[in-house]
Amino acid sequence: MEWNAPGEWTPAAAAEPGQPRKGILLIHGLGDSPWTFVDIAAELSKRGYLVRTILLPGHGTRPEDVMYVTADDWRQVVRQQADAMRRDVDTLYLGGFSTGANLALEYAYDHADVAGLVLFSPGFKSLSLDWLAPALAVT
Structure with missing residues (x-):
């Protein structure tokens, strides 16, 4: 359960008054889980x-x-x-792995206030074999 559950890491500095707050939303890849980011999340929080x-x-x-x-x-x-995160921080970043990276990028294209992206293994261009997917899908 712990590997599948979404998580939140709050920096100690966030409790200080007047401190600008920055946040990053991390999006996992296809067939993956939030656990992908457990190490990275802890480091970013630090x-x-x-x-x-x-x-x-x-x-x-x-x-x-x-x-x-x-x-x-x-x-x-x-x-x-x-x-939801935008309501809690002054500056929003997005990060993602694979499919999550593509979702983050797509969101950022439409939201100019996203301050930056951290993309791990994004698939910017698929092979031209995607038309085969319906024929290969298991029903």
Whole structure:
């Protein structure tokens, strides 16, 4: 359960009055979980960031559950969590691994107030074989 649960790391400096607060929302990859970022999150928190990880729909249960969600479902969670974090910090950063990196980038394109991105292994261009996916999907 701990590996699948979203998390939050609060920096000690965040309790000081007048301190500008910066936060980073970390988004895991396809078939992955928030646990991907446990080490990175702790280190970013030590450096003064409020860090949150999210669990994308279809993840953290059975592998076949990912077949019943859409990219729009993931986008909605990213949007909701980014909006929630934005209320708690002055400066918002996004980070992601693989699919999470692409979701972070896509969100940042539409939200100029995102201060920066930390992208791990983003897939900026897919092979031209994506048309095969429906034929290869297990029904």
